[in-house]
Amino acid sequence: MDDTMDDVTATPQPSRAGGLPYWSPYLAGFGLGLTLLLAFWVLGTGLGASGGIARVGAWAEARLCPAHVAASEYFGEWLTPGSQHVLRYYLVFMGLGVFVGGLISAAAARRIDPGVERGPRISAAGRLGLALFGGVLAGFASRLARGCTSGQALTGTAMLFTGSVVFLVCLFIGAYAAALFVRREWR
Amino acid sequence: MSGTLYSLDLLNSGIGLVLAGLIGVLFGFFLEQAGFGSSRRLTGIFYFQDMAVLKVMFTAVVVALLGLRFLIFFGWLDPRQVLVLDTYWGAQIVGGLIFGVGFVMGGWCPGTAFVGLASAKLDALVFLVGAVLGSIAFNEVFPLLKPLYEGWHVPDLYLYETLHLDAGLLTLLFCVVAVVAFIVSSWLERWFGRQERPDRQTRERNAAAALLLLALALLAMRLPEPSAEAAPVPAEPAVVAALRSVPPSGLLGEVAAEADHIEPQELADLLMAGRPGLQVVDIRPADAYDAFHLPGAVNLPLEALAAESAQRVSRSGQVVLVSNGTTHAAQAWMELRRQGWTNVRVLTDGMLGFWRECLTPPSLSEVPAGPQAAQALSEAFRKRRALFLAGGSPGSGPAAPPRPTAEEAVAVPPAPALAEPGLEKHVVSTAWLAERLTQPGLKLVDVRPKSTDYTTGHLPGALYLNPESLRTTIEGVPAMVVPAVEIAVQLGRLGIGNGDTVILYSDNLRDATLVAMALARVGHGAYAVLHGGIRAWVAEKQPLSKDLPRPAAAVYTPVDGADTFTVGVDGVKAALGDGKTVIVDVRPADYFAGKKSDEARPGHIPGAVNREFTLDLVPGQDLWQAADRLQEAYAKLGVTPDKPVIVHCRTGHQASQTYFLLKHVLGFPDVRWFDASWSAWAARPDLPAETGTP
Numbered sequence: 001m002d003d004t005m006d007d008v009t010a011t012p013q014p015s016r017a018g019g020l021p022y023w024s025p026y027l028a029g030f031g032l033g034l035t036l037l038l039a040f041w042v043l044g045t046g047l048g049a050s051g052g053i054a055r056v057g058a059w060a061e062a063r064l065c066p067a068h069v070a071a072s073e074y075f076g077e078w079l080t081p082g083s084q085h086v087l088r089y090y091l092v093f094m095g096l097g098v099f100v101g102g103l104i105s106a107a108a109a110r111r112i113d114p115g116v117e118r119g120p121r122i123s124a125a126g127r128l129g130l131a132l133f134g135g136v137l138a139g140f141a142s143r144l145a146r147g148c149t150s151g152q153a154l155t156g157t158a159m160l161f162t163g164s165v166v167f168l169v170c171l172f173i174g175a176y177a178a179a180l181f182v183r184r185e186w187r
Numbered sequence: 188m189s190g191t192l193y194s195l196d197l198l199n200s201g202i203g204l205v206l207a208g209l210i211g212v213l214f215g216f217f218l219e220q221a222g223f224g225s226s227r228r229l230t231g232i233f234y235f236q237d238m239a240v241l242k243v244m245f246t247a248v249v250v251a252l253l254g255l256r257f258l259i260f261f262g263w264l265d266p267r268q269v270l271v272l273d274t275y276w277g278a279q280i281v282g283g284l285i286f287g288v289g290f291v292m293g294g295w296c297p298g299t300a301f302v303g304l305a306s307a308k309l310d311a312l313v314f315l316v317g318a319v320l321g322s323i324a325f326n327e328v329f330p331l332l333k334p335l336y337e338g339w340h341v342p343d344l345y346l347y348e349t350l351h352l353d354a355g356l357l358t359l360l361f362c363v364v365a366v367v368a369f370i371v372s373s374w375l376e377r378w379f380g381r382q383e384r385p386d387r388q389t390r391e392r393n394a395a396a397a398l399l400l401l402a403l404a405l406l407a408m409r410l411p412e413p414s415a416e417a418a419p420v421p422a423e424p425a426v427v428a429a430l431r432s433v434p435p436s437g438l439l440g441e442v443a444a445e446a447d448h449i450e451p452q453e454l455a456d457l458l459m460a461g462r463p464g465l466q467v468v469d470i471r472p473a474d475a476y477d478a479f480h481l482p483g484a485v486n487l488p489l490e491a492l493a494a495e496s497a498q499r500v501s502r503s504g505q506v507v508l509v510s511n512g513t514t515h516a517a518q519a520w521m522e523l524r525r526q527g528w529t530n531v532r533v534l535t536d537g538m539l540g541f542w543r544e545c546l547t548p549p550s551l552s553e554v555p556a557g558p559q560a561a562q563a564l565s566e567a568f569r570k571r572r573a574l575f576l577a578g579g580s581p582g583s584g585p586a587a588p589p590r591p592t593a594e595e596a597v598a599v600p601p602a603p604a605l606a607e608p609g610l611e612k613h614v615v616s617t618a619w620l621a622e623r624l625t626q627p628g629l630k631l632v633d634v635r636p637k638s639t640d641y642t643t644g645h646l647p648g649a650l651y652l653n654p655e656s657l658r659t660t661i662e663g664v665p666a667m668v669v670p671a672v673e674i675a676v677q678l679g680r681l682g683i684g685n686g687d688t689v690i691l692y693s694d695n696l697r698d699a700t701l702v703a704m705a706l707a708r709v710g711h712g713a714y715a716v717l718h719g720g721i722r723a724w725v726a727e728k729q730p731l732s733k734d735l736p737r738p739a740a741a742v743y744t745p746v747d748g749a750d751t752f753t754v755g756v757d758g759v760k761a762a763l764g765d766g767k768t769v770i771v772d773v774r775p776a777d778y779f780a781g782k783k784s785d786e787a788r789p790g791h792i793p794g795a796v797n798r799e800f801t802l803d804l805v806p807g808q809d810l811w812q813a814a815d816r817l818q819e820a821y822a823k824l825g826v827t828p829d830k831p832v833i834v835h836c837r838t839g840h841q842a843s844q845t846y847f848l849l850k851h852v853l854g855f856p857d858v859r860w861f862d863a864s865w866s867a868w869a870a871r872p873d874l875p876a877e878t879g880t881p
Contacts, residue, residue, distance in 0.1 A: 022228075023222075025401065026396065031217035032221070034249035034250060039214075041258060043210065044190065045193050047210070053318045053322055054322040054325075055451075056319050057319045064777040075768065088204070090198040093205070093211065094207040094210060094400055097212040098215035098302060099301045099304060101609060102218060102302030110789065111219070112307050114309070118297060126593055127294075130293065131292075131310040131317065132313050134290065134314060135318040137288055138289030138290060138297065141285035141286035141289060142286060142324045143325035146279075149290070151272075153600060158247075160252070160345050160347060162348070167282060171286050173284060174290075175290050178291045182291060182292055186345070
């Protein structure tokens with residue numbers, strides 16, 4: 001396997017932050033695919049991101065109203081007395097790892113560039129509002145679908161699970177439809 | 188091979204958290220190098236200007252897809268030790284659509300937002316805060332969404348099964364589609380994104396990589412399927428062997444160490460505390476279960492476990508498997524884990540151990556105990572005897588804790604399915620059928636209304652009978668089941684004789700029950716509907732076939748006067764005044780109330796009770812609910828076995844399902860079927876009708 005794409009050179013692409021150019025998407029995808037394989041082999045679960053976020057949600061909500069959350073049907077199961085701390089969950093740590101890995105890569109390529117990324121036709125406040133609302137939708141939908149781009153679209157598709165492929169297809173349908181309405185945000 | 192952390196249940200142990208974190212670091216590194224720390228780059232794909240998302244994702248998927256096939260082929264990974272993501276059609280379609288909108292609006296997805304945050308993007312932080320809030324919002328509305336979240340569920344479903352393709356072929360197709368998508372993407376980027384064409388050297392290298400990819404995919408095609416389930420479940424799974432490290436205990440002699448075991452003492456304490464969410468599944472044969480079982484335990488013998496666990500064991504809460512010893516329980520444990528249950532434990536030494544350790548008087552036990560310890564032990568013993576054994580010794584010692592009801596001690600799944608009564612009662616299970624598929628004299632009939640459903644895949648050896656071919660206009664009323672002679676002609680043409688055992692299945696129970704009405708009309712002896720229908724069959728990964736059997740025609744002789752159960756308009760009218768007969772209208776409530784109408788008049792027959800036929804089924808499945816629940820639900824409507832009952836709907840189709848339930852499953856002695864139903868009644872202005880809800 002390792003011989004397949006190792007010799008693909010980086011397509012020189014300008015990085016928007018003025019650091020080093022990004023890798024060729026095929027090379028980055030190859031690395032990502034190997035990481036996914038490693039996750040199957042070692043963890044037996046593949047990759048995931050939204051699961052960790054949901055744990056943070058359960059933890060935060062339990063800080064505010066513990067009795068309500070303990071009695072709730074969805075989060076409540078993670079908070080049963082005697083079970084491990086709600087944040088002692090492998091996807092919480094994977095999320096931390098993603099942050100650290102991103103930080104290492106961005107620092108090495110001099111791409112850490114504080115700011116609000118947006119198209120030329122939208123205010124920063126407008127962009128942040130849409131980011132918040134988009135986050136709410138994505139957080140909600142990933143609970144409903146039992147995973148996000150990582151856990152369903154990437155991991156589940158690589159395993160050829162029907163539901164995961166359906167999720168991926170619907171993700172693109174939803175995104176292309178909505179893209180028509182938020183063009184100002186980006187282009 | 189020692190197994191994945193998931194299969195060893197070590198994901199959330201210290202080592203699991205560290206390894207997950209390290210894999211996360213790699214994940215984040217490659218995401219960042221792909222440029223996914225930039226939301227504009229991520230969303231470029233939706234305007235065809237920067238197709239990096241597609242290229243990176245597709246590359247990662249084909250690398251992992253091919254890699255998995257090779258890892259499994261070389262025996263480095265046991266596919267049964269990888270988490271299975273079940274298909275939930277509704278939740279994943281709706282979730283995907285909403286997620287897509289959130290992605291393009293927010294500019295991030297959860298994983299890339301962590302990378303964006305690492306690149307100091309404020310919008311990534313805001314997105315993550317939103318995602319946390321979205322998760323909380325989901326928790327708040329979960330009770331409302333539960334039917335969608337849990338409905339349309341197919342466990343362990345692979346795309347090649349859905350598409351009826353060979354797994355290797357689909358893998359190859361995936362790789363071909365990926366290469367085509369890469370070429371089209373680059374073209375789109377040049378057109379919409381004004382990107383320059385890569386230099387010749389890069390193009391040649393990409394082409395070489397693509398060719399190598401396709402060659403590997405061709406090679407992978409010849410490997411066995413990743414979901415290979417042909418391998419029998421080992422009596423002692425590798426995982427269990429790996430964990431066989433618990434030293435023998437002096438008390439119990441040799442303890443067979445189990446992955447995820449629960450000691451009898453601990454289980455006894457949990458049961459006595461009436462802990463919610465605890466489900467005890469007793470996998471011993473039914474007679475052993477009947478003789479003695481733990482309070483609230485569900486009986487699911489090992490043979491039935493694979494087929495019925497999805498219906499009878501809730502996925503939430505903790506499952507404890509109980510057998511006589513541990514070997515069978517270990518098999519059951521593996522089966523449930525493979526089907527996606529995570530919180531499963533095996534009762535160490537099973538019922539025998541439980542009896543020995545918890546229910547044997549301390550004076551008979553081999554444990555040496557001092558006087559104080561002996562006092563405590565005997566008190567605990569008395570309490571346990573009171574709970575677990577009927578006729579324990581009340582009054583001795585301190586008050587025994589109240590015996591928990593089944594509801595308290597065990598989380599009962601929301602709608603348990605009916606335990607199949609068997610051929611005599613005309614309902615058989617998929618497991619029953621699977622054993623007898625090739626038995627001579629067994630005629631399997633597919634009665635799905637769409638013939639293309641049959642031709643694209645049916646149960647092996649199944650004949651096809653369109654249920655609509657058994658209906659016609661009789662005395663002006665459309666969609667009546669045809670007379671016995673015509674039914675006999677059709678059965679004969681299918682090669683079915685009077686002595687055959689006929690098993691009917693569809694993707695909706697009511698089709699099978701409608702054809703069952705026709706069989707009853709000709710006085711057929713042995714027939715049954717397949718509980719769960721083809722959906723359950725497919726979910727269990729039982730084989731399908733596309734062959735069209737060519738039966739030799741037979742002569743079918745209808746039994747005269749067999750139809751004593753069909754009642755016409757006049758019969759119903761006569762029953763209206765008799766003061767005993769209950770009329771059950773099984774149409775949806777809006778039709779019953781007259782808010783909606785497809786017929787000459789809205790409303791219902793005066794005095795009728797309403798119970799929509801779908802309410803009898805386990806939501807999202809083609810299974811009846813447990814008999815006691817249904818009996819109770821009908822009793823509440825005043826529909827009890829001591830009364831004559833008439834069942835109808837709009838055309839007789841849906842009513843056939845309720846008729847079948849009351850007559851055969853619940854055993855009501857006097858049930859009649861008003862085939863002409865509301866269509867005929869509504870068309871007669873002289874007959875009374877009322878609207879509204881009683």
